[in-house]
Amino acid sequence: MEIPKACDFCMLREPDWMYPCADFVLMSLYNLPADVSDREIIHSVSRGPWEACDMCHLYIESDLWGEIADRATLGRYPTEIRTAIRAMMMSGWRKFQLHRTGPAQRVEKRKAA
Ligand SMILES: [Zn+2]
Numbered sequence: 001m002e003i004p005k006a007c008d009f010c011m012l013r014e015p016d017w018m019y020p021c022a023d024f025v026l027m028s029l030y031n032l033p034a035d036v037s038d039r040e041i042i043h044s045v046s047r048g049p050w051e052a053c054d055m056c057h058l059y060i061e062s063d064l065w066g067e068i069a070d071r072a073t074l075g076r077y078p079t080e081i082r083t084a085i086r087a088m089m090m091s092g093w094r095k096f097q098l099h100r101t102g103p104a105q106r107v108e109k110r111k112a113a
Contacts, residue, residue: 005107007053009060009093010072015051017104019060023047024099026092050096057104065093 007015026044052060059067069086077085 005051007056008050009052009056009068012053012055015053015056016107017052017054017057018107019050019052019096019100019104020102021046021048021050021096022099022101024095026095027088046092046096046099051107052104061104065090068093 004013005015006013024046026046029042029044055071056068059065059071069089072089073082073086
């Protein structure tokens with residue numbers, strides 16, 4: 001079964017653009033079991049290209065990351081955690097920019113069956 005594709009920035013369905021991207025560690029989290037000396041680091045890895053909807057693509061090309069963060073978080077998260085989520089997203093997107101390997105390519109639209 002194919003998982004429906006979504007914009008990697010705002011989660012809108014059926015993104016129109018694809019950014020070729022090298023694999024990279026998106027974030028590292030400490031897992032803290034009962035015995036802290038035994039803690040391990042969990043890496044969240046980004047693999048392969050990122051996809052973007054038309055609007056996010058426009059913002060990416062215009063370097064308007066704050067606009068994308070608004071788009072991705074407004075109305076989706078309570079105000080008290082929105083700032084933290086925005087910061088987390090922006091940090092991931094900065095890494096995405098560093099690991100991009102080429103210009104955006106248009107995605108062939110998959111015809112609805
Ligand atoms: Zn989007």
